[in-house]
Amino acid sequence: MTDLKSTSRRRPRLISTLAAIAILGGGYLIWWHSGWAPGSDAATKPPPPPAIPVQIAVAATQDVPHYLDGLGTVQAFNTVTVKSRVDGQLEKVTFTEGQKVKAGDVLAIIDPRPFQAVLDEAVAKKAQDEAQIANAKRDLQRFEDLAKQGYAAQQQDDTQRALVAQLNAQIIGDQAAIDNAQTQLDYTTIASPIDGLTGIRLVDQGNIIHATDPNGLVVVTQVAPISVIFTLPEDDLDPVRSAMANGGVSIDVVSGDGSKVVATGTLALIDNEIDQTTGTIRLKGTFPNKDGALWPGEFVDIRLLADTERNVTTIPTPALQRGPDGYSVFVVKADGTADLRKIKVGQIARGVAVIEDGLAAGEKVVISGQYRLQQGSLVAYRTTGTSSASTPTTASGQASSTAP
Structure with a gap:
């Protein structure tokens, strides 16, 4: 009776032990078939790390302005404020605001009648003086003839000669008055002094304008x-x-x-x-x-x-990395790995950096994704300018399954 009780107590422990042995054996078999058994090739050669997707550009030789x-x-x-040079009533405005005008084009006309009257008066005065000098010259000729024959005093001859000179000077003055009157009359026609555009009209037709007005008639600006x-x-x-x-x-x-x-x-x-x-x-x-x-x-x-x-090596500025020792870039080597290289940079402008030392034309530099790289990292890249749907490749030219 005692043996039967002890046997029944040992049976559960035996079953538990057998179950544990079965679990351990199964785990060992799974581990063995996975290729990680001691001495296998898989245990000594772990899989390589995946290539890091980047975008690259090729260093080029070009002229850089x-x-x-x-x-x-x-x-x-040129800017000209067109003003009247005489006083009078603005009779007509002949330009349109914003109009293109040429030098000499008429912009406005001032009432010319008062100035025409002054001109006519000056012309009449000259004609009067010309008649007087003609008579004085005939008298001078008579005095000269009589003086030669001894019938006239020399003083009369000299006096008549002076009168002719006086009238001659008076005619010169008359001509000057005519020229001045003609000029004043011409000023009643206001013309553009330059080629350009007219601005906003500053005086309306019908107003009395003066030569001393500060604002003028219009501003003409030369824009070409x-x-x-x-x-x-x-x-x-x-x-x-x-x-x-x-x-x-x-x-x-x-x-x-x-x-x-x-x-x-x-x-x-x-x-x-x-x-x-x-x-x-x-x-x-x-x-x-x-x-x-x-x-x-x-x-x-x-x-x-x-x-x-002229003929300098250039790269896009996104490739540059700046550190305490200056600039550096990641260069993709022929074996598809990244090489962190120190470079000397010249001018940097408008997305282009001039490389003075440390990089040769034709080398590939990383312009995107370089912050995930380390020295010797394997990369999968796409060259700048390729279609976004293209398959990235490693530096050795093989297609990569990792898309950037």
């Missing part, structure tokens, strides 16, 4: 060609002077985002002094403006071509 940027104001090439006054830091003075010494300096007016050239002209002059308050130098450019793209008073962005670097 060196631009200087400034802010400027468009100014009319047109000028731009702009400023640059005083440190840019030497490059600009050197550029001018080498020939004409090209300047552009660009859109606010710098993506479009609005107008192209040439640098006309550099101001003769630096503004000590702002530390800037003023410059003036001239633009043909045949299409009317520039307008007086407009604020514009100016780009001046100071120099052009």
Whole structure:
């Protein structure tokens, strides 16, 4: 009876032991068949890390322009406030506000009748004096003949000669009065002195205008060609002077985002002094403006071509990484791994960096995704400019299943 009880107590422990042995055996078999058994190749060669997707660009050789940027104001090439030079009633206005006019085009007419009367009077006075001098000259001829025969005193001859000279001078004065009267009459026709655009009419037809009126009749502005006054830091003075010494300096007016050239002209002059308050130098450019793209008073962005670097190595600026020791880039080597390389950078402008040392044309540099790289990282890349649907490849040219 005692043996039966002890046997029944040992049976559950036996079953538990057998179950544990079965579980351990099954786990061992799974581990063995997974390829991680001691001494197998899988245990000694772990799988390689996946390639890191990046975007690259190829270092190129090109000419790089060196631009200087400034802010400027468009100014009319010439601005004239058209005023009357005589007093009178504005009889007729012959221009339309905003009209294009040529030099000599009639803009307005002042009542000419008072001035015509003055001219007629001057002409009549000259005719009167001419008749007098004709008679005086005949008398002088008689006195000369009588004086030669001894029938007239020399004093009479001299007096008559002086009278002829006096009348001759009077005729010269009469002609001057005629010229002046004619000029005043001409002033009643107001003409444009320059080619340009008329502004807002400042005096209406029918008003009495005076030569002393401060505002004038209208303002005419010459907009083709047109000028731009702009400023640059005083440190840019030497490059600009050197550029001018080498020939004409090209300047552009660009859109606010710098993506479009609005107008192209040439640098006309550099101001003769630096503004000590702002530390800037003023410059003036001239633009043909045949299409009317520039307008007086407009604020514009100016780009001046100071120099052009020839046949230099360049990369896109997103490739640059700046650290305490200067600039560096990740270069994709032939085996598809990334190499962090120190470089010397020159001009950086408009998305392009000039490489002075450390990189050769044709090498591939990472421009996107480089912050996940380390020295020797395997990369899968797409070259700048390829379609977004293209399959990325490793540096060895093999297709990669990892999309950037």
